[in-house]
Amino acid sequence: MNVLVCLAGILFLLMIVIGGKKGVRSFIALFLNFGVLFFTVVFMTNPNANPIIITLVASVVISYINLFYINEVNVKTKMAFLSTMMTIVVLFLFIINVSKKAMIQGFGEEEIEELSVFSLYLGVDFVKIGAAVIIMSTIGALTDAAIAISSPMSEVLKHNPMISRKELFQSGINIGRDILGTSANTLFFAFFGGYMALLLWFKDLSYPAGEIANSKIFSAEIITILIAGTGVALIIPITSWITAYFLVSKGRKRKKGDNPPVH
Template identity: 30%
Template sequence: MKKYILLLLIFILITNIAYASTNNILKAKIVDTNNTSIDSTDYQLLDVVILDKPYKNKTLNIKHLIIDYSANNQHFNIGDTLLVEVSNTNGILMGTIVDTWRLDSLKKLSIIFVILLIIFGRLKGIRSLLALIFSGYIIIKLLIPYIIKGYNSILCAVICSSIIIIISFLLISGFTKKTLVSILGTIGGTISAGILSLIFTNLSNITGLAEDEAVFLAANMGLEVDFKGLYLCAVIIGTIGVIMDVSMSITSVIFEIKRKSPRIPFTDLLHSGLNVGKDVMSTMINTLILAYAGSFLPLLLIFIMSKTPFLNALNTELLAVEVIRALCGSIGLILTIPLTALIATYVAFRNTAHNNYLYN
């Protein structure tokens, strides 16, 4: 229990790290509001108190223009916290709203997530949390910096994905032969998805610049990277989670069947693993494709509202990249099933003569 409490305190400490203000963008709390309208244009006149240094406790008057169907379509209330860009001109402070301060809400949601994970998952839940934190660290501190430095995006994604897979399995399941089989199956499925996405990205003449974020990076940030490779990174990273789940499920079932029925023939055990894989596959593919479909739902609305023919819409790079991502991830998941089942069956039979072979 002490370990659980210590890890929980560490997480709360991380989520309570103070916001470090950059330049003149500071937090401010609304203490008074006044709604008004000029020439059919809605405004809010806000009185805010700055919460960060060097202008802490100073009061600003800010005019907030409300624009429908834009990021400015927000009505603020007393007590809301904002990010405000403050300028000092001859001792007179002026402020403009940058965004709403959301990290307090995200912190509360994160704490609820961690508490429930620990209550219902116990030690497994804590290990899963550590694996999640480690995965995020690898992506932010290793994958992205090396891509920015100009290294091959696909190679970086494969290496970082392999590290994430290995460490995540070791944290969650410990160092066992079941873990080793799951790692091999997951890496095999992930690499398969990456190779397929590379082939069909080239066949489809995907540039990687169809999305606004990529265009922004190229035009405004001066980032010189292989945007096609960056897109392939997203495909590889996006398939890890579901493939890990499928690989571990099949491995666990095969090892458990072999433990309960030591005399089961090799082919029967292999078929049992494949049958379980088929059941898992049907739900996981549905989950994977629906997740990708949900991510481009606003785009589908645009095409439908503009009455663009379906095949023409599907032919655009904006939709084609999502189709490639979903299908290549699904194919990688499918190929994981026979690969994992074959490796797990072989390892289970090879270790039959050893006691506790599942855990040594």
């Protein structure tokens, strides 16, 4: 417990020194997001609840916390929030279909021994639970990519007010291309870091490559990474278009208001 407190204290101090007030809000947001995830899991255990609806509501709340609470309400966070919601809607049906056809719901054989003493008849739809897990795994990457694109685009417009909508959109795409590679690698290494013990299990038991690829746990995580990467790839043009459209439109309206016609 003392180690946890010390690490939290070090993180908190660093976030204050480097991030200032925004760093404090970011630290508090960690606990707010944890609270959202906790209540999401609690509500999902209700057999009468729909895990997908609960997850979508939780995704909206998490996006609100990560964008509006940490970075405050401004044009950048509004565009990032709108882009995130549009991307989630686009991915929603795709995630549901992939979860059903890939049959990644439930528990893998590597987990059965540990769970054998418990009843698996929980009365919940594990297909929807699997889809909910993918959505929740994707939302963080989407909000991160969205604000990472909308923020520099607003700076580009600020320093070059005469830029056209097409040029601003292309700037967003160029920024997104730099983000895409690092985001995909972040998701990839997060999986291998969290599932290193599973990989050692496969190694010690001499799993062949085909059996590893068809393992439910392994394939579920790889599918989550691929869908999250697809979401990041989709949100780049969506955020770039939305931000370019609204920022340039807002700039033109402001110019018309500043220069009324002379009679």
